[in-house]
Each structure stands twice: as C-alpha cells, then as structure tokens.
Amino acid sequence: MKRERIVVAMSGGVDSSTAAALLLDAGHEVVGVTLKLTNATGTAASIGGRCCGPRDIEDARATAALLGFPHYVLDESAAFQRAVIDDFVAEHAAGRTPNPCVRCNEKLKFGPLLRFARAVGARRLATGHYARLVHQPAARNDETAPAPFLMRARDREKDQSYFLFGVPPTLFADVTFPLGEQTKDQVRAMARRFALPNADKPDSQELCFIPDGDHKAFVESHGGAGRTGEIVDERGALLGAHAGTHRFTVGQRRGVPVADGSRRFVLRIEAATGKVVVGPRESLGRHHLTVSDLRWTSGRAPQTWPLRCAVQIRHHAAAAPAWVSAPEDSSCAVALDSAAVGVAPGQAAVFYDGDRVVGGGWIAA
Amino acid sequence: MIYLDHNATTPARPEVVEAMARAAVDFPGNPSSVHGWGRRARDAVERARAAVAAFLGVRSEEIVFTSGGTEGDNLAIRGLWDGALSRGRRHLIASPLEHPAVRGAIDAIGDRGGVTIGGGANGAAGSLVPEVTWLPVSARGELAEDDLAAALRDDTALVTLALANHELGNRYPLARFASLSRARGALVHTDAVQAAGKVPLNLSDLGVDAATISAHKLGGPQGVGAVFLRRGLDLPPLLRGGHQERERRPGTENVAGIVGFGLACQMAGASLRPVDDSGLPNRMDRMEALRRALLGHLRAVPGVRLLGADAGNWTTAPAPAPATDDAAAERERRLPGTVMVAFPGAPGQLVTIGLDLEGIAVSTGAACSSGSLEPSPVLRALGLSAEQAAEGIRISMGWTTTARDIARLGEVLPGVVARVRAASHDGQAATAELGAPDVTPARPAAAMSLAVATRSGS
Numbered sequence: 001m002k003r004e005r006i007v008v009a010m011s012g013g014v015d016s017s018t019a020a021a022l023l024l025d026a027g028h029e030v031v032g033v034t035l036k037l038t039n040a041t042g043t044a045a046s047i048g049g050r051c052c053g054p055r056d057i058e059d060a061r062a063t064a065a066l067l068g069f070p071h072y073v074l075d076e077s078a079a080f081q082r083a084v085i086d087d088f089v090a091e092h093a094a095g096r097t098p099n100p101c102v103r104c105n106e107k108l109k110f111g112p113l114l115r116f117a118r119a120v121g122a123r124r125l126a127t128g129h130y131a132r133l134v135h136q137p138a139a140r141n142d143e144t145a146p147a148p149f150l151m152r153a154r155d156r157e158k159d160q161s162y163f164l165f166g167v168p169p170t171l172f173a174d175v176t177f178p179l180g181e182q183t184k185d186q187v188r189a190m191a192r193r194f195a196l197p198n199a200d201k202p203d204s205q206e207l208c209f210i211p212d213g214d215h216k217a218f219v220e221s222h223g224g225a226g227r228t229g230e231i232v233d234e235r236g237a238l239l240g241a242h243a244g245t246h247r248f249t250v251g252q253r254r255g256v257p258v259a260d261g262s263r264r265f266v267l268r269i270e271a272a273t274g275k276v277v278v279g280p281r282e283s284l285g286r287h288h289l290t291v292s293d294l295r296w297t298s299g300r301a302p303q304t305w306p307l308r309c310a311v312q313i314r315h316h317a318a319a320a321p322a323w324v325s326a327p328e329d330s331s332c333a334v335a336l337d338s339a340a341v342g343v344a345p346g347q348a349a350v351f352y353d354g355d356r357v358v359g360g361g362w363i364a365a
Numbered sequence: 366m367i368y369l370d371h372n373a374t375t376p377a378r379p380e381v382v383e384a385m386a387r388a389a390v391d392f393p394g395n396p397s398s399v400h401g402w403g404r405r406a407r408d409a410v411e412r413a414r415a416a417v418a419a420f421l422g423v424r425s426e427e428i429v430f431t432s433g434g435t436e437g438d439n440l441a442i443r444g445l446w447d448g449a450l451s452r453g454r455r456h457l458i459a460s461p462l463e464h465p466a467v468r469g470a471i472d473a474i475g476d477r478g479g480v481t482i483g484g485g486a487n488g489a490a491g492s493l494v495p496e497v498t499w500l501p502v503s504a505r506g507e508l509a510e511d512d513l514a515a516a517l518r519d520d521t522a523l524v525t526l527a528l529a530n531h532e533l534g535n536r537y538p539l540a541r542f543a544s545l546s547r548a549r550g551a552l553v554h555t556d557a558v559q560a561a562g563k564v565p566l567n568l569s570d571l572g573v574d575a576a577t578i579s580a581h582k583l584g585g586p587q588g589v590g591a592v593f594l595r596r597g598l599d600l601p602p603l604l605r606g607g608h609q610e611r612e613r614r615p616g617t618e619n620v621a622g623i624v625g626f627g628l629a630c631q632m633a634g635a636s637l638r639p640v641d642d643s644g645l646p647n648r649m650d651r652m653e654a655l656r657r658a659l660l661g662h663l664r665a666v667p668g669v670r671l672l673g674a675d676a677g678n679w680t681t682a683p684a685p686a687p688a689t690d691d692a693a694a695e696r697e698r699r700l701p702g703t704v705m706v707a708f709p710g711a712p713g714q715l716v717t718i719g720l721d722l723e724g725i726a727v728s729t730g731a732a733c734s735s736g737s738l739e740p741s742p743v744l745r746a747l748g749l750s751a752e753q754a755a756e757g758i759r760i761s762m763g764w765t766t767t768a769r770d771i772a773r774l775g776e777v778l779p780g781v782v783a784r785v786r787a788a789s790h791d792g793q794a795a796t797a798e799l800g801a802p803d804v805t806p807a808r809p810a811a812a813m814s815l816a817v818a819t820r821s822g823s
Contacts, residue, residue: 118788
C-alpha cells in the first residue's frame with residue numbers, strides 16, 4: 001500500500017484513537033485533529049462529556065503523543081453553536097425531537113475537517129465512525145468518481161450510518177472509516193494492544209454539549225422552553241397541566257398522568273397551543289409518516305417510484321419495510337408495512353436498501 | 366527542524382544548560398539557610414543578580430527574581446497600582462497592544478480594586494476601580510507621544526507600555542514616554558520581555574520605574590524572570606509567607622534557574638556589543654541580514670502583506686552599515702529579528718500547521734493567546750477585521766537561526782500558502798483579495814499559477 005498523509009478526526013474516544021493507530025500501523029503519515037465544539041473550560045461539566053470537550057481534547061492529544069504523530073485543535077465552537085445548539089433549542093421550542101448528532105455530521109463536522117485535510121496536503125480524512133463507504137469506479141469519460149455508497153457497519157450494534165445519512169455525499173469521496181469492518185470488541189482489543197490511554201474509556205451516552213444529560217434544563221436555560229398547557233387524551237378530555245412542551249417527546253411516559261390505572265404515552269405535541277396529546281400504547285403505532293428535507297446519499301434520487309426500502313426512524317430502532325412515495329417539494333409519504341411506535345417529528349428517517357443507505361430526511365409529521 | 370518562533374521561547378544556550386546542571390549539583394542548599402550549603406547557594410543567586418542588573422544597567426538591589434514575565438507584569442503593575450492608590454491616584458494608561466499578562470494584571474486591578482495589602486487604603490477601597498485609558502494605535506502599530514501627553518492626568522497613577530511588541534516587533538520610544546509621564550507624577554512600568562536580549566537595553570537611561578523581563582526569551586530557562594524596581598519604591602508581594610527577595614517575592618529561590626538566567630544575560634549582553642566575544646558581527650546586524658533575506662522570500666508569495674512599523678517597506682538590499690541615520694532610525698522602529706506578515710485568504714493557523722508538518726516552527730501570534738478562537742488583539746488594534754487578524758503569521762528569529770533556515774522556509778512557504786488558500790476559500794474570494802497586494806509579486810508567473818490553483822480548488 002502506498003504511504004500517504006491522512007488526517008484523522010479524533011474525538012478523544014477509543015474509536016477514533018484506534019482508527020488513528022490502525023492507519024499508523026499500516027504505514028501512513030497520520031495527522032490528528034480535534035474539533036473544539038463546546039466552551040466548557042474550567043467548569044465541572046468539562047470533566048465528563050461525550051466528545052470534543054476539554055477532557056476529550058486532552059485524551060486525543062495524549063493518544064497522539066503516545067503514538068508519535070502531530071495533533072491539532074480546530075475551534076469550531078461558534079459554528080457548532082449556530083448549526084447544532086441553536087437548532088437543537090429551536091426544534092425543542094417547536095415541539096419536535098431533534099437529533100443533534102445527525103445535524104452535527106450534516107452541517108458541521110465534515111466540511112471543516114476536509115478543508116483542514118486539503119490545507120495540510122492530505123488527500124483523505126479518516127474518522128472513527130462505525131460505517132462503511134464503498135467507493136464506486138468512475139464512469140468512462142468522466143473524471144470524477146460518483147459519490148461512494150454509505151453502508152451499515154459490520155458491527156450492527158455499533159452501526160452509525162443513521163447519523164451519517166445527511167452528510168453531503170460528495171464529501172464522502174475523500175473519507176475513509178477504518179473501523180467499518182470491525183466490531184467494538186475488536187476495536188477495544190486493538191486499543192489495548194496499542195496500549196492507548198483511553199482503551200477502556202466508557203462509551204459516551206450523553207450529548208457533548210449537555211454532559212449532565214439534563215436536556216430539559218439546557219433547553220430552558222437557552223430560551224427554548226415550549227408553551228405550558230394541557231395534557232389531553234385522544235378525545236380531547238383534559239387530564240392535567242404541564243410545564244412546557246419541550247419536556248415531552250413522542251412515546252414518552254414520564255410526566256404523563258396515569259388514568260384508569262393504565263399507562264399512557266405521549267402521542268402528539270402541539271407546540272402552537274401547548275397541547276400534549278396522550279393515549280394508550282396501542283395508539284402509538286403509526287403506519288404513515290411524512291418525511292421532508294429529503295436527500296439522496298448516492299447524490300441523485302432513485303429512478304423508480306414508489307420506492308421499496310426499509311425505513312429507520314430512530315438511532316436504536318430496527319429498519320422497517322416500507323413504501324416511499326415519489327417526492328414532491330422535497331417531501332414524501334412513507335407507508336410502513338407494520339405499525340411503528342415512537343415516530344417523533346424532528347428525528348431523522350433513513351431509507352435503507354439492505355445495508356446501503358439510499359437517503360432519508362426529517363420526520364415532519 | 367527549523368525553529369522560527371524565538372519570540373515564544375528562544376532555546377536555552379548550551380552554556381546555560383550546562384551551568385544550570387552544575388548549579389543543581391554544586392548548590393544544593395537553600396539560599397536562606399545559615400550553613401555553608403545555604404551560603405554557597407545565596408552567593409550563586411547574588412552573583413546571578415549582579416549579572417542581570419549589569420545587563421539591564423541597574424543596581425543589584427533593584428532586581429526581584431520571579432517565575433517569569435507573567436508573574437513579573439502582575440507583580441509590578443498590581444503592586445505599583447496599590448502604592449499609587451494610597452496617594453490618591455486612580456488612573457492608568459496602557460495600550461491595546463500589550464501582552465495578555467499586562468492586560469490580565471490590569472483586569473485584576475479592576476476586579477478587586479487593587480491588590481489588597483494589609484489594612485492599607487485598599488482595605489476600604491472597594492470603590493476605587495481604576496479608570497483605564499487605552500492609547501490609540503496607528504495602522505502600523507505605533508503609539509504617538511501626543512496621545513500619551515493628552516491622556517496623562519493629575520491622578521494618573523501608572524503608565525504601562527511595552528518596550529517592544531511581542532507580535533509585531535515594533536519598538537517604542539519609552540525614554541520619551543517615561544519622561545512625559547514622570548513629569549506628571551505618574552509611575553512608568555515597561556514590559557521589556559521581548560526587547561531584552563534583542564536590542565541594547567539600559568533601564569536607568571530609559572527612566573522607567575519598573576520593568577519586566579523573562580529568562581527564556583533571551584537564552585535562559587523557562588520559569589525564571591525578573592522585575593526591575595527603581596530604588597525607593599515599595600512593592601507589596603502577590604504571594605505571602607516568606608521573606609525572600611526582600612519580602613517582595615516569597616518562596617525559595619529557583620537557584621539553578623537563576624544561575625542560568627544570570628549567564629544568559631551575560632551572553633545576551635555580549636552578543637549585542639558592536640563586535641561580540643567570538644568576533645562575529647553583533648546580534649542585531651546578523652538578525653538584520655537574516656530579516657532582509659527573509660523579506661526577499663516572503664515577497665515571492667502573491668498578495669503578502671507586511672504588518673507593523675515597517676509595513677510596505679520591502680527593502681531587501683544587504684543590511685546597511687548601521688552608521689547611516691536611516692538605518693539607525695529603522696532599527697529604532699522595530700526589533701531586527703521579528704517579522705509579522707499576513708497572506709490574505711490563508712488562515713494563519715492553517716499556514717502554521719502546514720509549516721509544522723514540514724518541520725518549520727512559526728506562530729500565529731502570542732503563544733499565550735494561540736489555541737483560542739479570538740484573533741490576536743494586537744492585530745485587531747491595527748484596525749484589521751477578525752478574519753484579517755486571523756491571517757497573521759509571526760516569524761521570529763534568534764541565536765540558532767541560520768541563512769539556510771530562511772532559505773528552506775522560502776522554498777516551502779509559497780506551496781503551503783497556495784494549498785491553504787485553495788482549501789480555505791472559494792477561488793473568487795481568495796483571488797479578489799489578491800487584487801490589492803501591498804507588494805508587486807516578484808514572480809508574476811507564480812501569481813498566475815496560484816490563481817489557477819485557487820480556481821480549481823473551488
């Protein structure tokens with residue numbers, strides 16, 4: 001294999017550190033870079049966190065120093081505030097359930113990282129994502145290769161393709177995911193073999209900008225509190241009052257009054273009126289949803305409609321067989337073969353053909 | 366590796382390192398102890414103090430050892446402010462070009478109404494927040510005597526202005542500033558960290574009341590510095606709990622570091638004499654020649670801008686004999702080994718990283734402010750936009766720098782800048798800015814190929 005300069009995006013976690021170690025082991029010249037996304041310096045919260053906080057930057061630096069390659073920090077906290085945090089707060093205020101990790105990949109990470117790679121003379125960018133990219137050969141008489149296929153990772157438990165569907169596909173041309181063929185256990189084993197300082201660092205569970213996990217308090221302190229209002233059942237009968245729509249998400253049970261001794265779940269949030277509609281589990285099931293702001297991961301829309309594919313509506317949900325109607329105004333109707341629970345406006349709906357990501361959009365209703 | 370970041374730290378001279386290693390073995394005692402070990406350590410510290418004092422043209426008892434520039438600026442500014450407060454003065458003058466340590470010390474006064482000393486005026490002086498006048502700055506980073514004269518008031522306690530700017534390399538006429546200020550009864554402190562060791566220095570002639578210097582900027586170790594404090598002035602300590610340094614800086618002395626500092630000052634002083642001890646041209650002449658060679662390479666990069674006192678002056682002829690008036694005046698304007706440039710369309714951080722990957726060390730500004738998002742306040746003070754200020758690159762030379770280092774930078778730089786420009790901007794933005802360079806590209810062919818590169822990069 002030809003030795004080349006590769007930029008590795010390092011979050012400070014075990015995955016991206018191992019990705020860097022693998023590329024180094026393969027003989028490449030590795031340049032590490034960490035995006036500084038939040039400004040929690042000097043606070044207690046800066047100790048924990050998911051990625052890209054001060055503690056994680058220090059972990060990335062320590063890994064690079066141990067393995068002997070240069071490491072730099074790019075401050076993208078202002079862009080992160082605009083593209084991710086403001087969006088997160090606004091979505092909550094509008095009664096939706098945002099997915100900031102998808103937004104961050106879509107709007108923030110890959111652009112600056114690829115610019116950095118080009119600026120330092122690296123042809124490729126590697127990240128520690130669990131996903132695969134299958135590069136397509138260039139058509140004859142065409143100098144530019146088509147966008148690579150984005151595929152699920154070999155390790156289905158860790159697969160992160162759902163988070164990556166929104167990345168503009170042309171950006172993937174120069175990206176590589178060294179962990180796409182690995183399982184998490186293999187990665188940890190390799191990290192131990194390389195004696196990486198973060199080999200046993202626990203997987204992060206919380207959003208990087210809300211390390212204590214209290215989304216409600218974060219949204220409130222950032223001016224995104226939704227209206228207060230009534231909790232009603234499906235027939236409109238008043239069941240109680242609540243302190244703000246941002247405290248609810250579709251499928252949630254906490255904070256919902258129990259009626260007739262049976263559990264009730266949030267079915268719908270009406271941000272304009274402040275109304276939260278609840279009902280029994282059976283009512284959660286949805287066959288139909290509308291997906292908007294569509295994008296196609298191969299770079300162009302499919303040719304045959306309706307599209308038969310599997311639709312994933314949350315990070316941890318299984319993809320479910322569905323028909324997707326032809327898009328109008330970048331929005332389409334999805335008909336699931338069997339009812340899904342937890343269809344929350346604001347989350348991403350990602351379309352799969354087997355392991356391949358076809359495209360997706362944002363659940364509008 | 367080519368090191369062109371001497372304003373951040375200049376490598377300790379080998380003789381200094383050797384002297385420090387010997388001192389650690391030869392003087393293991395505590396200088397405050399009464400026994401022989403203590404006396405020998407005390408003697409080593411005092412000999413070093415004499416060397417530092419001689420280098421600065423002041424008396425030994427006017428030198429207070431510190432941990433470096435930041436502590437020195439804090440000790441001097443906060444301490445002198447405190448003394449002045451008790452005389453009823455509460456106005457302070459500084460410039461927006463000052464090092465973060467000076468700004469930080471001024472902020473600390475603002476936060477706390479001065480350093481609280483036992484029961485003095487400050488104890489009850491919560492309302493005595495300083496009024497600070499920030500002097501206006503020209504586009505070349507100059508400060509005008511008239512502006513200082515206009516800013517001075519009857520209640521001006523302290524004027525603190527650097528002798529040379531850490532990013533631009535500009536020098537300032539502190540002797541005139543000091544005489545103006547002292548005529549109004551104000552005390553004068555100068556941050557001489559960047560000037561010391563780079564240009565001849567005599568603090569007594571300068572007429573300042575206090576000055577800060579740091580060992581690692583002049584060939585000594587990191588972690589040691591000194592404050593000069595004119596005889597007769599009081600300086601309340603920042604730390605408590607010891608009598609060292611005449612109660613002004615408690616804590617056991619860093620004996621080996623101080624010994625190294627003393628030797629570094631001797632060597633720096635020698636290197637600035639007309640002909641240095643080894644018979645080579647003096648340091649300023651060498652740096653001047655290197656600087657001119659550097660400018661020759663820099664102007665080959667399309668659109669390059671030179672910042673600071675000599676902005677637009679691309680003289681690359683061999684260094685003139687310093688005897689001519691023009692040459693002497695030019696040397697009064699700036700340090701000979703510091704060059705601040707900007708390559709429009711190329712963020713300085715990315716140029717710095719690109720050069721680092723080629724084994725060449727430069728910086729985007731003060732090491733103390735790099736890593737933060739905020740662009741250099743020094744460059745902002747010149748009237749540059751945040752984006753322009755983020756394009757600044759500081760190349761600072763020192764005793765290790767050779768003509769070959771400069772030639773190598775000249776080889777690598779155009780390619781690095783072109784690559785960063787291509788990656789950072791849509792072609793139009795970069796080329797549009799290149800339309801108004803402050804220097805005609807020395808090689809038009811290079812400019813054309815760059816324009817092509819930036820377009821194809823969009």
